[in-house]
Amino acid sequence: MNQKRPVNLDLSTIHFPLSALTSITHRITGVILFVGIAVLLWLLDLSLSGSEGFAQASDALGSPVAKFVIWAVLSALAYHMVAGIKHLFLDFGIGESREGGPVAAKLTVLVSVVLIVLMGVWVW
């Protein structure tokens, strides 16, 4: 291998178009979900443990901190799913063009913002 080939991996020198930002956000939300799944499992465990646990889970949805944590996890989930569905479209060759990239990125942001707001309305 040619060891003198140019390498530019200093991310701070690279301009990030929207499609790159949506891509890194997809990855970041994935990491958030890796941890956040524990919150969802905890809720599932509590809510299925008995009618008392179910009431506790409902009460947990009543405290502001828990509301925020659950909303954050659901938001990460919503974004990760929308960006993932975009990938599935691309895999089928839909939107796989120079013009399609930015459009798909804008749609990803738009659809997930709507879902995140809806999640917020549901949680609060």
Place this chain on the structure above:
Amino acid sequence: MVTNVTSLGRNGVYDWLVQRVSAVVMLAWFLFVGGFIATHGDLQFIEWRALFAQIWMKVFTLAALVSLLAHAWIGMWTISTDYLTRLSLGSSATFVRLVFQLICFAILLVYFVWAVQILWSI
């Protein structure tokens, strides 16, 4: 072809396919459960437990969990091989990456056992 002993399918095409299939299974599960909660305005414990008590729901949930294991493993593996490299960490990179991957695997194993225990306690 690039191969790596720690990747799930030992090659990228297999990992790529597993990532998609597992994503679709989890998407179906979350849409179903989300739809169930949305259509049961004032959800009661009896209905909630009855849903998960059915054998098909246990199988569906277990399928989503196995998908989660594979999906999260491939995702975290990709991240570890992208960022925990010789370029960013120097000569200790391989060791740090393996430790990171082992921790991820342990966490996923805990999630899985926990979830199986939740499902089978119903």
